Amino acid sequence: MLQNRKPYLLILPSLLATVFLFIGGILYGIFESIGFSPLVGEKQVTLKYYLEIFNSDDFWQAFFTTIRIASLSTIFSVILGVLIIYFLYIMKVNKKNQSAILAQRLFQVPMLFPYLVFSYIVYIIFSSTGWCSRILYGLGIIDSMDNFPIMINDRFGWGIIIAYVWKTSPFVVLMLYPVLLKVPLSLIDAAKVFGANKFTAFKEVVFPLLISPLKLSAFIVFSYSFLAFEVPYILGVTYPKTLSVYSYLTYTTGNLSERPKAMAINIASTFCVIVIGLIFYLLKKGEGNEG
Amino acid sequence: MKDKTTNGVILIGIIFIALISILPFVFLSILSFSQGWAWPKILPNSLSLGAWKYVFAPTSGTINAIFTSLKVAIVVTIINLVLAIPAGDALGRYKFKGKKIIEAILLMPIIIPPIIIMMGMHKTFIVFNLTESTLGVILCHIVPTLPYMIRAVTISYNQLGFKWEEQGKMLGAGKIDRFFNIVFPFLIPGIVAGSSLSIVISLSQYIITVLMGGGQVVTLPMIMFPFINGGNQGIGAAYSILFALIAVIALIAMDLLLKRYYNDRKIN
Structure with missing residues (x-):
């Protein structure tokens, strides 16, 4: 008992x-x-606060901006993560294990730093007076800082996306790396015997094993970049805001009667994340039944 | 020919990785020592210690902020350990009804940023007089850190199983002896991983500290913020590097401490 x-x-x-x-x-x-x-x-x-936000343009602008930023960040982060894994795989099949470990560790470095610092790094490199624009000027590609594409505090949110991809792709690699350790080299050698080159062997042997951790990490990256606050607070624009910034500013700068509205925004966006989580969970479950 | 292309791919890959992980910090370092670095110069005109002098001037409050940040991070980590070690035991070694749902609840804060939660808790914290206090900030920081600690300790318990403890029991070791001599050493890797995440995540929190600390609990990210958000760039860079160094030193110190503890116990 x-x-x-x-x-x-x-x-x-x-x-x-x-x-x-x-x-x-x-x-x-x-x-x-x-x-x-x-x-x-x-x-x-x-329910008036919900009706109020669902009837306001500001909310829907924020909603679609947030969806766009989170989806693009997730897609780029996952692609970069898989590329890095492919590269570590090439190292591994060439028996360069030491360099593979080193490269993997090196790639994890950005995880040590807070989003705040990362937003700043993105700002000083990609703003119109940043390092990139200086280098392009030095190379003669642009002839004034106004010619540099606006990537920071831009309406599209490229700066935010860069910061998220930079910061979350190491996490994706961390989630996928154990798969590389588990795939026995003999299996890849066997694939080669049957005429597969390294790329085909990766596609046929390694990639299927990556799918499950890839889905999980994509979900975590998406939900995090959907609602995190610091990056869009620094790199975003006044309009359209992302949901988290919109709700925080409604909460702190509006008068007290605005606070329930901020809560309604929070709850609506949390609900989105949970629905996406459930979809992901059901997809995974369906997969389990097939296998 | 084929080997050459492979080596080429490896070289390009390494350069790319180095570029995206090392370059920002090289750039931050140059920026923190720079003086008069107008567009379109790729390197600064001259070097200066001005930014660093400001950071460590007594008026800037940096040292106090570092201590506050570390105090909060350490207390949060200790509370997390106390909560997560039993929870990890249950999740890692036992089967029980409702385990999946409980685990999902415990890990859910990973996907929902703490600011969303803390706006909801704000009124309650005010009622219980927890705003503008270090205790309130500590409670806040538990939310985003505890799930990582639970996850790390759960994995360790899962690998440990029951067999070693049963052997200890047969040899006559008591409950407490068994925990400290058998279970704990086995948990060390999980504890190190969980504590590292707990410390780094707690140190990184900005907005929930602002909301709940009400400006009275001043941590390093709060001192940094005005410089990062459109202030003096050199000072912003110096703070960023300082932050990174503190995180790394805290991690190394904790790793060494736990390993030394482990080695001492082994000798005994």
Whole structure:
């Protein structure tokens, strides 16, 4: 009997902490977004804040900007991640294991630094007075800083995308790397015996094994870049904002009556992430049934 | 011929990786020592220690901010360890009803950024008088860090299983002895990995510290922010490097500390 209860007792402290701090945050957000706030004596439930945001252009602009930035960041990050894995694979089949480990470690370096610092690095390299523009001028490709394409604080969000790809592709590589360690070289040699070159061997033997961790990392990168705050706060524009910046500014700079609206934005966007997570989960489950 | 192309691919790859991981920091270093670096100069006119002098001047409050940041990160990591070691045991070694759902709840903060959650918690924190306090900031930082710690410790427990502990039991070791001499050494890699993530993520938090600390709990990212967001570029660069160094030193120190502890126990 005690044995049955043991895992629950072990997990209880963590669960309580998560429920109070995390689930609590979501629940309070939901309550506040429907105007239900017993702590300050408001008990009238209303959907007007949701209607308000769904009827506002600002919200939909922010929504589509955020979707665009998160999708492009995810796509580029995943492509870069797979390219790096392919390159590590080439090193491995050429018996250059030491350099493969070194290259992998080197590629992880950006993970050590916060998004704040990374936004700054992207700013000083890609802004119109940044290093890239100086080098292009030096090479005679552009003749004034105005000719440099606007990549920072631009409406499209290229600066934000660059920062996310730079920061998240090491994470993708970290998630995929164990697959490379698991694939036995003999399998690749066998593929070569049957006439496959290195690329075909990678496509036929390694890539199928990458799909599952690739989906998971794509989901994590997408959901993170969907709602993270610091990067678009520094590299974004006043209009259109991303959802997280839009909601934070509504929360802090508007008057108190605007706060439930910020909560409604938060809850709507959290809901999006959870729906995408469920789709991902069901896709994975379907895959499991086939195998 | 074929080998040549392969070597070419490897060389290009290494140059590319070095470019994207090392170059930014070379550039930050030059920027932090630069003086009068107007467009379109590729390198600065002259070098200066001005930015670094500012960073370490007593008026800048850098040293205090570093201590606050480290204090928060260390306390957060210790709390995470206390919470995650039992949780990792349950998730890594036991089968029980509802395990999948509980695990999903515990890991969910990985995909939802803390600022979204903390805006929801803000009122509650105000009611419980937790805003503008270090304790409030510590509680905030637990949200984005705990899942990583749980994940890391779970993997270690999963690899450990029950067999070693059962052997210890047969040889007459008590519960506490078994934990410190059998389980804990086995968990060290997971603890190091989880604590590293916990420290780095806590050090990196900006906006939730601003929201909950209300400007009263000043951490390094907060001191850095005005310079990064359109302020003096040299100072922004110096702070960025300082931040990176502190993160690396904290990680190395923790790694050494835990390994030394482990070695001491082995000798005993």
